[in-house]
Amino acid sequence: xxxYKVETAFREGRIYENIENSAVLTLDLDRKxxxxxxxxxxxxxxTCKLASFIELKDKYRIRTGEVKVTVKGExxxxxxxxxxQPRSSFKTIEISYSIETDHTKDExxxxxxxxxxxxxxxxxxxxxxxxxxxxxxHGGV
Numbered sequence: 615x616x617x618y619k620v621e622t623a624f625r626e627g628r629i630y631e632n633i634e635n636s637a638v639l640t641l642d643l644d645r646k647x648x649x650x651x652x653x654x655x656x657x658x659x660x661t662c663k664l665a666s667f668i669e670l671k672d673k674y675r676i677r678t679g680e681v682k683v684t685v686k687g688e689x690x691x692x693x694x695x696x697x698x699q700p701r702s703s704f705k706t707i708e709i710s711y712s713i714e715t716d717h718t719k720d721e722x723x724x725x726x727x728x729x730x731x732x733x734x735x736x737x738x739x740x741x742x743x744x745x746x747x748x749x750x751x752h753g754g755v
Contacts, residue, residue, distance in 0.1 A: 619634065620632050620634045621633045629641070629643075652687065652689060656707070659709070659739075660684070662734060663683050664682075666729045667711075667729050669732070670729060674728060676715070676721075681714070683710070685708070687708070691703075703742070703743070706743065709746070709748075711748070711750065713751055714752045714753055715752075717751070719751060722749055723749065
């Protein structure tokens, strides 16, 4: 079990700083110089999926060279009880794996079930988000 605590502070304009211990993550709602919160969420999801993949691959005897994860998301509004302020959220998230391996897509697809179970960020997302996963395999190891 892990515990997290992040302090968020307003800086200026539409820029916010998030601090955990000595680490600082700056978020820019206008995406001029830094990621916005939506991009940071996708980055956290991609990092969690890739870290889970890397941490589990030896246990499940998955041979790989380079592995990359690309995450795309689409936001929109949904009906809410408060008609004056519709609920904004991610509607869809696409997770694409690019993997250098000699395994089949079926073998990787089966392995990704364990990756999904291990990814805290993915497990914390709302069930109302449509999540799609694609796999692109390249060459042998």
